[in-house]
Amino acid sequence: MLIKFLVAAIAASTPLLFGTVGEILSEKVGHLNLGVEGMMSIGACAGFMVGMQTDSFVLALVAAFIAGLCSALIYAVLTVTFLADQNVAGLTLTIFGIGLANFIGIFMLGSSESGTLKLPAGITAQMREISIPGLSTIPVIGPLLFSYSPFVYLGVLIAILAGLFLKKTKMGLNVQAIGHNPAAADAAGINVTRWKYTMILLGGGICGIGGAYCAMIINGGVWISNNVGGLGWIAVALVIFAKWNPWIAIGGSFVFGALRILKYYVPKSVISLPTAFYDMLPFLMTALILVISSIRKKRDLNLPGSLGVDYFREER
Amino acid sequence: MKRFLSAVLAGMMTLSLLAGCGGSGDTQAPAADDTNTPAQAEDNGQAAEGLFPAVAKEDIKVGVVHITDPAEGSGYTYTHDLGIQGMQKNLGLSDDQIVRKINVDDSNATAIQTALEECVEEGCNIIFATSWGYMDYVEQMAEEYPEVIFCHGTGYKSNGTNFTNYFGKINEARYLSGIAAGMKTTSNKIGYVAAQNNENGEVTSGVDAFAMGVESVNPDAKVYVKVTGSWFDPEGEGQAAKALIDLGCDVIAQHCDTSNPATEAEKAGVFAIGYNSDMSEKAPGSTLTSVMWDWSVYYTTAVQAVIDGTWDGTNYFGDMKDGLVTLAPCSDLCAEGTQEAIDAVKDKILSGEWDVFDGVTEYETNDGQKVTLKAEDYGTCNWYYKNVEVA
Numbered sequence: 001m002l003i004k005f006l007v008a009a010i011a012a013s014t015p016l017l018f019g020t021v022g023e024i025l026s027e028k029v030g031h032l033n034l035g036v037e038g039m040m041s042i043g044a045c046a047g048f049m050v051g052m053q054t055d056s057f058v059l060a061l062v063a064a065f066i067a068g069l070c071s072a073l074i075y076a077v078l079t080v081t082f083l084a085d086q087n088v089a090g091l092t093l094t095i096f097g098i099g100l101a102n103f104i105g106i107f108m109l110g111s112s113e114s115g116t117l118k119l120p121a122g123i124t125a126q127m128r129e130i131s132i133p134g135l136s137t138i139p140v141i142g143p144l145l146f147s148y149s150p151f152v153y154l155g156v157l158i159a160i161l162a163g164l165f166l167k168k169t170k171m172g173l174n175v176q177a178i179g180h181n182p183a184a185a186d187a188a189g190i191n192v193t194r195w196k197y198t199m200i201l202l203g204g205g206i207c208g209i210g211g212a213y214c215a216m217i218i219n220g221g222v223w224i225s226n227n228v229g230g231l232g233w234i235a236v237a238l239v240i241f242a243k244w245n246p247w248i249a250i251g252g253s254f255v256f257g258a259l260r261i262l263k264y265y266v267p268k269s270v271i272s273l274p275t276a277f278y279d280m281l282p283f284l285m286t287a288l289i290l291v292i293s294s295i296r297k298k299r300d301l302n303l304p305g306s307l308g309v310d311y312f313r314e315e316r
Numbered sequence: 317m318k319r320f321l322s323a324v325l326a327g328m329m330t331l332s333l334l335a336g337c338g339g340s341g342d343t344q345a346p347a348a349d350d351t352n353t354p355a356q357a358e359d360n361g362q363a364a365e366g367l368f369p370a371v372a373k374e375d376i377k378v379g380v381v382h383i384t385d386p387a388e389g390s391g392y393t394y395t396h397d398l399g400i401q402g403m404q405k406n407l408g409l410s411d412d413q414i415v416r417k418i419n420v421d422d423s424n425a426t427a428i429q430t431a432l433e434e435c436v437e438e439g440c441n442i443i444f445a446t447s448w449g450y451m452d453y454v455e456q457m458a459e460e461y462p463e464v465i466f467c468h469g470t471g472y473k474s475n476g477t478n479f480t481n482y483f484g485k486i487n488e489a490r491y492l493s494g495i496a497a498g499m500k501t502t503s504n505k506i507g508y509v510a511a512q513n514n515e516n517g518e519v520t521s522g523v524d525a526f527a528m529g530v531e532s533v534n535p536d537a538k539v540y541v542k543v544t545g546s547w548f549d550p551e552g553e554g555q556a557a558k559a560l561i562d563l564g565c566d567v568i569a570q571h572c573d574t575s576n577p578a579t580e581a582e583k584a585g586v587f588a589i590g591y592n593s594d595m596s597e598k599a600p601g602s603t604l605t606s607v608m609w610d611w612s613v614y615y616t617t618a619v620q621a622v623i624d625g626t627w628d629g630t631n632y633f634g635d636m637k638d639g640l641v642t643l644a645p646c647s648d649l650c651a652e653g654t655q656e657a658i659d660a661v662k663d664k665i666l667s668g669e670w671d672v673f674d675g676v677t678e679y680e681t682n683d684g685q686k687v688t689l690k691a692e693d694y695g696t697c698n699w700y701y702k703n704v705e706v707a
Contacts, residue, residue, distance in 0.1 A: 220579020264559035275545035
C-alpha cells in the first residue's frame with residue numbers, strides 16, 4: 001500500500017512540478033506571474049484539441065508548450081515593455097486563460113456529434129503509463145521508477161535542466177542577477193529585456209505542458225471545463241516552498257502531491273479526520289516555511305530581490 | 317518590499333484556498349418537503365388548478381440559474397441544461413425564450429439575487445434555480461415578485477403558490493446500479509467516490525441504496541466509500557477512485573460531477589458505474605451502466621402547466637415511473653444475467669409493488685442500529701447501510 005501511495009503521490013505531483021518550475025523561471029527575472037492557472041488552462045486546451053485532431057502525443061505537447069508561451073507573451077509585453085502592474089496583469093491572465101479555454105471547449109463540444117470530447121485511442125496509448133519489459137516488473141523499484149506516464153519523466157527532466165541552467169551556466173547566473181538587481185545587471189552589460197522575455201516565455205511554455213497533463217491525464221482524456229481546477233495557484237505557493245530552486249521543486253511538488261492525496265490513503269478506521277484538514281496541509285506547510293525562514297533571518301529563502309517590481313531602464 | 321510581498325503571498329494563499337473550496341455546497345441534505353400529492357395543495361388552501369393565468373406559448377420566458385457552467389460536459393449542471401434544452405424542443409420554444417444565468421455561486425448572496433432579479437427583469441414567467449444554496453434567496457424573491465413562479469431544485473422550502481420545490485427518487489436507479497456492481501465484482505470490494513460525507517443526506521442515502529442493491533445479489537461484497545469533500549474536484553475524484561482501486565476494489569461507483577472515476581477505472585482495467593449522464597461515451601472500457609437524471613420530464617411538465625394556466629403550486633418529487641430518473645442500458649461488460657436481474661426489480665418499482673425506501677422496512681446500519689427511511693426524507697439520512705465502510 002505504501003508503494004501505491006508513493007506512486008500516486010508522484011502522479012499527483014506532476015502538474016504542480018510543471019507549474020512550479022515555470023513560475024520559478026519567471027520569478028527568477030523578477031516577474032511574479034500570477035497567471036499560472038491561466039497559462040495552464042490555455043496549454044490544457046491547446047494540447048487537448050491538437051491531440052484530439054492529430055492523435056499525436058508529441059504534437060499535443062508542442063502545441064501546449066507554444067500556447068503557454070503565447071499566453072505568457074501577453075504578460076511579458078504588458079509588464080516588461082509597458083511596465084504594467086505585475087499582479088494585475090497576472091490575475092487578468094488567469095481569468096482570461098480560464099475563460100478562453102472554456103470558451104473553446106464549449107465551442108468544440110457544440111460541434112461534436114456525441115456531445116463528448118475524448119482523446120482517440122492512439123494518443124491515449126502513447127501518454128499512458130510506460131511499461132518497460134524486465135524493468136517495470138521488478139518489485140518496489142519497478143513501480144516506483146518505471147511505471148509513470150511520459151509526462152512525469154519530462155517534468156523531472158525539465159526541472160533538472162532548469163536547475164543546471166540557473167546554477168551552473170554563466171547565462172543562468174546572469175538571469176539570477178537580473179532578478180536580484182536589474183539595474184546592476186544592466187550596467188554589467190546583460191541584456192535585461194531580452195532575458196526577461198526569454199525566461200517569462202519559457203516559464204509560460206512549461207506551465208502549458210503542465211496544463212496538458214491536467215486535461216489529458218487527470219481527466220482521463222475527457223474534456224471538461226475548468227480542468228486545471230486551481231492547481232496553478234498551488235504551484236505559485238509551491239515556488240516559495242521550493243525556495244526558488246527547480247531541484248527542490250521536484251521534492252517540494254512530491255511533498256505537496258503526497259499531502260493532497262493523503263486523505264484518500266489514510267484509512268478512516270485508523271485515523272478519522274475531516275477531509276478539510278488534509279486540504280489545508282500543503283498551505284500550512286508553506287506558511288510554516290515562511291515563518292521558519294524569517295525566524296532564521298538568513299537569506300536562505302533565495303527570494304529574487306526585485307520580485308514584483310517592474311524595471312524602468314531610464315530611471316536607473 | 318518585504319511587506320508588499322507578504323501581502324501578495326497572503327492574497328495568493330487565500331485565492332488558492334478559495335479555488336480549493338469552489339463549487340462546494342451544491343445540493344446538500346435536502347430534507348424534501350411533502351411532494352406532489354393533491355393533499356398538499358389542499359392543505360395550503362389552493363385549488364388544484366390555475367393559480368396563474370395562461371400564457372401564450374410565444375410569450376413565455378423561462379429563466380434558469382445554474383451553479384456552474386453547463387459546458388462542464390458531464391455533471392449536475394450539464395444534465396439540468398440538457399433538461400432545459402429537451403423542454404425547449406418538446407414545447408418548441410425559441411432560443412430567446414430561455415434566459416440562462418451560469419456560474420452563480422450558491423454561497424454568494426449578491427450574485428444569486430442579481431441573477432434572479434435579472435431573470436425577472438428580462439420578463440421570465442417561470443424561473444428554475446437548480447442549486448441547494450439558492451433556497452432562501454428564491455424564497456425572498458418569490459415573496460417580492462408574486463406574479464413570477466420560482467422553482468427550486470433540491471432543498472425543502474415552498475409556499476404552495478409561486479415557490480415550489482423539485483427533486484426525485486434517484487435512489488431507485490442507484491439500487492439497480494448496485495445490482496450490476498454486485499454481480500460484476502470478483503474481489504467483493506466495491507468502491508464509491510462520494511462528493512460529501514454523511515452530513516449530506518442526498519449523497520448518503522445514495523450510498524445506502526447502492527449498497528442495498530449490491531447486497532441483494534452479493535451478500536459478501538462490501539462497499540468502500542471515499543469522500544472528496546467537493547461537488548466538483550476533477551483531480552480529487554480521479555485520485556479517490558485510484559485509491560479505491562489500490563485498495564482492491566474492482567467496481568467504482570460515484571456521486572460526483574466528472575467522469576474521472578470512470579476513466580480512472582478504465583485505465584486500471586476495472587469497472588465503473590456512471591452518474592448524472594451516460595458515461596459509456598467517456599469511458600467505454602469500464603462503464604457498466606449509469607445512474608441518470610432526465611430533467612426534461614419535469615421542465616416540460618412545469619412549463620406546459622404555466623402555458624396552459626394549470627399551475628397549481630405543488631411540489632414535484634419524480635421517480636423512474638415518471639421517467640425523471642433513469643438507468644442507462646447495461647453494457648456488454650456487465651456480468652451475464654445483469655439486465656434480467658435489474659429488469660425484474662425495475663418492474664416491481666414501476667408497478668409500485670416495492671420501493672427502496674418505503675418508510676417501513678428496518679435497515680441495519682454499519683454501527684449496529686436499526687433505522688427506517690421514507691424516500692421523501694432522504695435529506696435526513698446520515699447513516700450507512702451495514703455493508704458500507706468509509707475507507
